[in-house]
Amino acid sequence: MSDWMVTQSSMAGRRRRALSPLREHLRDTFWFAPTAAMVSVFVVWAGAQALDTAIVEALQDDRDYDTLDELLRFADDAKTVVSAVGSAMMTFIGVVFSISLVAVQMASGQFTPRVVRLFVRSRITKATFAVFLATFVLTLLVLTSFDSVDDPRAVTTVPLVQSVLTLCMVALSLLLFVLYVNTTLRLMRISHVIARIATESFRVAASMPAPTGGPDADRQGSATAWVPHQGRAGVLRDVHIARLVRVARKHGVVLRLIPRIGDFVVPGTPLLAVHGGPAPSRRALRYTISVGVERTYHQDLGFGLRQLSDIALRALSSAINDPTTAVQALDRIVQLLAALSRRPLDAALHRDRGGAVRLVQPVPGWTELVDLGFTEVRGCAVGNPQVSRRMLAGLDDLLLLVPPERREPLLRHRELLRQAVDRSGPAPADRAFALRPDRQGIG
Numbered sequence: 001m002s003d004w005m006v007t008q009s010s011m012a013g014r015r016r017r018a019l020s021p022l023r024e025h026l027r028d029t030f031w032f033a034p035t036a037a038m039v040s041v042f043v044v045w046a047g048a049q050a051l052d053t054a055i056v057e058a059l060q061d062d063r064d065y066d067t068l069d070e071l072l073r074f075a076d077d078a079k080t081v082v083s084a085v086g087s088a089m090m091t092f093i094g095v096v097f098s099i100s101l102v103a104v105q106m107a108s109g110q111f112t113p114r115v116v117r118l119f120v121r122s123r124i125t126k127a128t129f130a131v132f133l134a135t136f137v138l139t140l141l142v143l144t145s146f147d148s149v150d151d152p153r154a155v156t157t158v159p160l161v162q163s164v165l166t167l168c169m170v171a172l173s174l175l176l177f178v179l180y181v182n183t184t185l186r187l188m189r190i191s192h193v194i195a196r197i198a199t200e201s202f203r204v205a206a207s208m209p210a211p212t213g214g215p216d217a218d219r220q221g222s223a224t225a226w227v228p229h230q231g232r233a234g235v236l237r238d239v240h241i242a243r244l245v246r247v248a249r250k251h252g253v254v255l256r257l258i259p260r261i262g263d264f265v266v267p268g269t270p271l272l273a274v275h276g277g278p279a280p281s282r283r284a285l286r287y288t289i290s291v292g293v294e295r296t297y298h299q300d301l302g303f304g305l306r307q308l309s310d311i312a313l314r315a316l317s318s319a320i321n322d323p324t325t326a327v328q329a330l331d332r333i334v335q336l337l338a339a340l341s342r343r344p345l346d347a348a349l350h351r352d353r354g355g356a357v358r359l360v361q362p363v364p365g366w367t368e369l370v371d372l373g374f375t376e377v378r379g380c381a382v383g384n385p386q387v388s389r390r391m392l393a394g395l396d397d398l399l400l401l402v403p404p405e406r407r408e409p410l411l412r413h414r415e416l417l418r419q420a421v422d423r424s425g426p427a428p429a430d431r432a433f434a435l436r437p438d439r440q441g442i443g
Contacts, residue, residue, distance in 0.1 A: 025237075027121050028296060030129070037130035038137050041169075045141045048161040052145070056158055068152035071160055078163035079146050085170055086139030093132045096177070100125075100184060107188055110320070112310040117296075118187060118196050128173075128180040135169040142166055190325050194311065198332040200297045201304025205340060208301070208348050208363070223256070225279035227272035229265045234291040236263050238299045241350050241359060243288050248358035251284075253277040256360040261300045265291060301340075302364045305372045308333050316380040316387065323386040326377065327441040330387070333373040334394035340369060341402045366402075370409040378413060382420045385434035386441035391417060393437035 026032045059068050104119050119125060145159040186192045236259050248255045254275040259265050271289065274280075295303050308329045315325035345366050350359040364372070374391065381387040395414045399407055421434050 025290070025296075028117065030120055030126065033126040033130045034133050037134040041134040041138050042141065044165070045138055045162065048165050049145055049157065049159070051161045052159055053157045055160065056155060060153070065152040068155065068158070071158045072150060072152065072155065074160065075146060075158050075163070078159065079143070082139050082142050082163060082166055085166060086136065086143065089132065089136040089139065089173075093129075093136070096132075096180075097129065103184060103188055107193070110314075111190060111193055112307060112314060114294075114307050114310065115193055115197075118193060119184075122183060122187065124176070124179050124183045128176040131169065131173050131176050135166070135173050138162075138166055138169055190311070191328060194308065194328050194332050197304050197307050197311075198336060201301075201336050202339065204297055204299065204301055204304070205336075205343070207299075208343075209350055221275055223273040223275055224253075224277060225274035226270045227274065227279050227285065229267055229269050229271040229289070229291075230282065231267065231289065231291050233266040234264065234293055235295050236261055236265050237290040237292045237296050239290070239361070240288045241299075241361070244285075245350050245352050245358040247280050247284050247288070249352045249354075249356075251277055251280050253280070254357055254360065257362060260362045260364065262295045262303060299361075302369060302372055304336060305333060305369060308336075309373060309376055312377045312387075313380060316377070316384060323384045323441065326380075326384070326387050327390045330377065330390050330394055333377075334397060337369060337373055337398055338401050340366070341398060341406065345369070366406050367409045370413065374413045378417050378420070381417060382424045385430075388417060388421055388434045389436055389438040390441040392435060393439045396437050397439075 056068065056071075059065075059071075100119075104116055107119075108116050142159050142162045142165075145157060145162055147155050147157055149155045187196070238261060239257060244255055256273040256275060258270050258273055265271065272279075272285075295306075297303055312326040312329035312333075314320060315322040315329070345363055348361040348363050349357050350361065352358045374395075377387070378391060381391055392414065395410050395417075399410050399414075402410065418435055421431055424431070424434075426434075
């Protein structure tokens with residue numbers, strides 16, 4: 001109960017600001033961080049080269065040729081080190097990330113293919129790959145800066161700062177490699193994978209608009225126009241809420257999203273219902289809807305439960321037969337449902353600065369979320385007393401938390417589970433044991 005109260009207070013008192021769809025999509029890509037790092041290292045190298053040239057020119061102006069001669073000897077030693085780093089870094093990158101791809105494949109096969117997104121969104125993975133590539137690019141750039149002239153009076157540049165920068169990048173690469181290995185090993189452990197899924201789900205719930213009432217909250221009236229989907233077919237990943245609110249306010253209408261986030265949409269199907277006026281132009285609605293090939297966490301309240309249910313189902317399959325993993329998934333399913341047990345669901349109302357509702361976004365209702373979390377796992381719980389006991393304990397805990405009007409789906413799943421265990425045919429003592437609530441499954 002105390003954990004649930006802490007979760008509820010944090011969600012109510014500190015609502016996270018939702019990222020824009022562009023920023024959220026960049027988090028789901030693996031190319032942006034390495035590309036930005038390589039561009040940045042080119043800029044840094046240009047600055048370091050200019051600084052090296054300025055140092056050489058200053059020493060030549062002061063006729064300090066002894067110092068320049070020492071710098072040239074240092075450059076010869078540094079060139080050997082930089083050459084070794086450059087030749088070894090790309091090989092290092094290939095070996096490390098080949099092993100990582102094998103680890104990701106094993107994790108997706110053991111848990112669910114959708115957990116690959118956790119590896120893609122991992123900040124330490126992107127940072128490691130970006131720094132590795134940036135170090136390799138930097139070594140190539142620094143090698144081009146070494147001057148073949150040995151005369152201190154004729155030399156134009158000595159890559160002193162560039163060599164020091166390369167050594168710093170190597171040290172940073174080694175540090176990130178250690179952190180990367182630690183993070184990858186954690187992501188291969190099911191308890192950490194499940195915890196990450198739950199964390200992302202709580203972020204989605206926390207970014208939902210705070211419940212606010214008002215006379216216009218449920219009185220949009222009948223639709224005056226419809227906006228069909230005119231893009232490619234695919235999964236509705238997210239919508240640009242701020243832009244849709246601005247468009248609706250500018251045209252003096254209320255927009256209602258018809259499909260839910262995560263639904264598959266095809267061209268020509270209704271996408272937005274317009275209330276209170278004509279439909280905005282296609283140009284005004286450009287870049288407000290994002291359709292992709294798979295679901296994302298962004299704005300998708302049910303995606304976390306979907307993944308947790310998939311992990312539990314795979315763990316209960318005859319090929320894996322790991323009921324303890326299913327129990328761990330049920331722990332997080334109960335935790336997420338407990339955090340949502342008293343929140344308004346079914347629709348998220350987005351308002352403009354004047355407080356008027358401008359966008360109505362459908363979200364899964366309480367019954368749908370409960371069914372998503374328990375239906376399929378309940379079907380596989382028969383014959384696994386560890387799972388049935390944990391599910392009964394979770395349903396009992398939720399029955400203590402939810403308001404009376406939300407008890408029905410929980411009671412229904414509890415009764416269906418009891419009937420399924422009774423029909424399974426074991427001895428009465430075994431049935432009684434399987435229907436005894438236990439938060440750890442079997443202790």
